[in-house]
Amino acid sequence: MLTAIQFLSTSTTDGEKKGALTGLYTGLAFIKIFNPPREVSIACVLTGLLAGQVIGSHLDPREINQSNNTPPWLKPMPSISRADNSTEIVDERKITQAIKDLLKLTPDEEQAPPGTQGQVSKWHDKQGKIFAVKVLKQTEKNRGWDTLYRGEASALDIPKHPKLISPEYLLLRNKADRQFYLIRSLDGVTGNQNQYQVMASVSNWVDGQDLCDLLRTGKVPNAVKFGLDVLGDTLEVLTHMHTNNYVHRDIKIENIMQMQDGYGLIDFGFCRRLEQAEATTPCGTAEFYPPELWSANPSGKYGTDIDLWQLATTSLDVSVGWNPGDYCDGPDNSEEIRSRISLEKDLTREQREKKIKSAITEQNVTNFNSLSGAKRTDYLKDKFHDKFSYCPRFLDLICQLLDSKENRQDIHSINALYTEIKLSLESEGV
Ligand SMILES: Nc1ncnc2c1ncn2[C@@H]1O[C@H](COP(=O)(O)OP(=O)(O)OP(=O)(O)O)[C@@H](O)[C@H]1O
Ligand SMILES: [Mg+2]
Numbered sequence: 001m002l003t004a005i006q007f008l009s010t011s012t013t014d015g016e017k018k019g020a021l022t023g024l025y026t027g028l029a030f031i032k033i034f035n036p037p038r039e040v041s042i043a044c045v046l047t048g049l050l051a052g053q054v055i056g057s058h059l060d061p062r063e064i065n066q067s068n069n070t071p072p073w074l075k076p077m078p079s080i081s082r083a084d085n086s087t088e089i090v091d092e093r094k095i096t097q098a099i100k101d102l103l104k105l106t107p108d109e110e111q112a113p114p115g116t117q118g119q120v121s122k123w124h125d126k127q128g129k130i131f132a133v134k135v136l137k138q139t140e141k142n143r144g145w146d147t148l149y150r151g152e153a154s155a156l157d158i159p160k161h162p163k164l165i166s167p168e169y170l171l172l173r174n175k176a177d178r179q180f181y182l183i184r185s186l187d188g189v190t191g192n193q194n195q196y197q198v199m200a201s202v203s204n205w206v207d208g209q210d211l212c213d214l215l216r217t218g219k220v221p222n223a224v225k226f227g228l229d230v231l232g233d234t235l236e237v238l239t240h241m242h243t244n245n246y247v248h249r250d251i252k253i254e255n256i257m258q259m260q261d262g263y264g265l266i267d268f269g270f271c272r273r274l275e276q277a278e279a280t281t282p283c284g285t286a287e288f289y290p291p292e293l294w295s296a297n298p299s300g301k302y303g304t305d306i307d308l309w310q311l312a313t314t315s316l317d318v319s320v321g322w323n324p325g326d327y328c329d330g331p332d333n334s335e336e337i338r339s340r341i342s343l344e345k346d347l348t349r350e351q352r353e354k355k356i357k358s359a360i361t362e363q364n365v366t367n368f369n370s371l372s373g374a375k376r377t378d379y380l381k382d383k384f385h386d387k388f389s390y391c392p393r394f395l396d397l398i399c400q401l402l403d404s405k406e407n408r409q410d411i412h413s414i415n416a417l418y419t420e421i422k423l424s425l426e427s428e429g430v
Contacts (some may be wrong), residue, residue, distance in 0.1 A: 077174070079180050088197075089138050090173060095199050098171055098180035099123070099133060103202065107133075113213060115254070117149075117269050122205055130205035131168075136198060149198035154246070155268035157186055163233055163238045163264045165257065166271075167201035206266070208258040211318060215253065224390045227319030230256060231394075232418055233263040234311055239411055242304045245274045250284045251310035253317050274303065286362050287325035288313045291369035292405045305408050312401035316380075319394075321388050329379070330367025334360050373403035390430070393421050 027045040030036075099105055101127055105123040108130075112120035118136040121259045125131070136149055155166040172181045181196070209217075211230065234256060241248060249270035257264050270284060290309035317323045337359045341352060371379065377399040388395040397417050400409045409417070 047224070051215045063356050072288050088175065090197070090199065092135060095135055095171065095180075098173075099200065099202070102171070102180060102182045103131075103169065105131060105202075113210070115267070117267075118200075123202075128227055130207075132165075132203050132205045133200055134203075135200045138197075138199075151249075151269040151271040152201040153183075153186060153198060154273055155271045156184060158241060158271075159244055161237060163237045163259070163262060164240065164262045165203050165206055165266045167203045167266055169202040170198060171200040171202070172196040201268075204268070206257045206259050206264055208260070208319050210266070211253040211258065211263070214258055215318065215321070220391060223321075224319045224394065227315050228391060228394050228421070230263050230318050231311065231315045231397075232422070234265060234314070235411070235415060235418055237265045237313065238304075239415060241271075242307070242411055247272055247274060247304055248307050249310070251307055251314050252285050252288055253314060256314070266428070284310060286358060286365055287323045288404070289365055289369070303410060305405055308401050308408060308411060308414065312398045315394075315398050316384075320384055322384070324365045324368040325361040327364045327368035330364065330370075333363055337363065373407055376402050391421065391425060393417075393424070397421065412414075 005095070024045060027047065031041045031045070038224065096107065100107075103125070105125050110122040110125060112122075112132065115134075116137075118134045120132050123131045123133050124428040134152075136152070139372060152167050153170055156168075156170060157166060158166050168184060170183050172183060173179070174181060176195060215223075218256070234251065237253075238248065246266070248265065249272065250267055251265075255265065255267040257266055275313045285305070288310045290306055292306075313323050336357055341347075341356050341359065344355075347355065368376070379396065380399055380402070385392070397414065400417070401414065404411075
């Protein structure tokens with residue numbers, strides 16, 4: 001009986017469980033009717049269980065498998081090793097239909113603010129659980145398992161954390177058979193990943209605004225206090241990610257959402273497992289590039305310190321509405337930039353203005369980043385000292401994170417410093 005219970009516990013899907021139970025009852029009925037010797041009885045029970053489990057698993061092949069020991073594909077994937085780099089722009093209606101068919105979700109009207117990589121919309125299942133479906137923008141560059149979209153895929157396997165709003169599922173399209181497949185872990189990808197185009201990611205819906213939206217509506221009475229709270233929650237999620245060997249690499253106000261209880265991190269487009277964070281991949285958003293992204297990186301990898309730099313620039317953005325893209329005290333080539341881009345052909349007025357704006361931002365960030373760590377600290381303290389009167393030590397912490405890569409504090413020292421700051425504010429009754 002014990003063996004039968006152990007066996008049942010290895011049946012991970014409902015189909016397998018139902019099949020194994022039916023097999024078990026059939027075996028027991030056979031024993032009751034024919035009363036065979038003990039060895040034959042055991043063989044009957046085990047054969048019933050095994051046959052039932054196998055039949056059950058085939059009757060219900062697509063159901064969601066929660067176990068870590070079983071394949072993560074919701075529908076078995078063909079093992080095709082031939083590389084296929086052809087890109088096909090897939091009609092969005094087909095993607096929507098695949099989400100309806102494979103995940104049994106229904107779309108709601110609500111759309112989130114558009115992102116640069118995709119459009120997020122609200123969906124729900126039969127039980128009323130709400131999901132955010134991000135249909136990724138398809139471009140000529142989207143060659144399947146490519147740079148940007150690989151991030152969403154990497155994030156599937158980060159262990160769960162309440163403030164980490166990472167994808168639960170990823171919708172892939174096999175370029176060879178043109179079928180859609182749903183995955184919830186990278187474990188099952190044994191063939192050539194380039195065989196697949198990443199079409200959409202599905203995460204839990206957050207009922208709240210992203211911080212960019214929230215700050216724009218001006219509902220934040222004490223932005224520095226708010227900035228410190230955001231830093232605390234983001235630090236908690238980053239500590240979780242770094243401990244599990246993942247980097248986010250795109251921390252900014254658009255990618256942090258206000259939740260019912262604190263602030264959550266979204267958008268895993270640039271996320272990587274640490275050993276895969278190549279130096280050659282541009283990552284993040286220009287305003288938040290750390291200095292080491294511009295210079296040759298001897299280690300060939302961007303480590304966790306990139307997230308810490310971005311955490312600091314984001315904290316400044318939340319607290320005082322300033323980021324390195326606004327640094328105007330360095331050499332100014334705006335006129336030269338403007339006239340160079342004005343000569344470029346085939347640009348609409350809007351495209352030209354956008355290009356000029358981003359080139360000037362890059363210039364400002366380069367200027368800010370080329371200051372020495374000490375000069376950056378002097379600049380920030382001089383400019384923002386008054387604004388941080390609620391908590392000057394918060395500005396010190398930001399400056400420590402904006403030091404050069406070699407001198408930048410690690411996440412554990414920052415956690416300790418943050419706890420100290422919170423405790424001293426509490427003891428002062430602020
Ligand atoms: N889980 C979610 N629940 C509710 N809204 C969300 C969720 N995920 C994202 N959003 C909203 O959709 C917007 C765009 O999402 P996301 O940042 O993932 O897309 P993106 O295209 O990669 O953005 P970016 O412009 O930063 O590259 C977010 O800024 C947020 O407002
Ligand atoms: Mg985003």
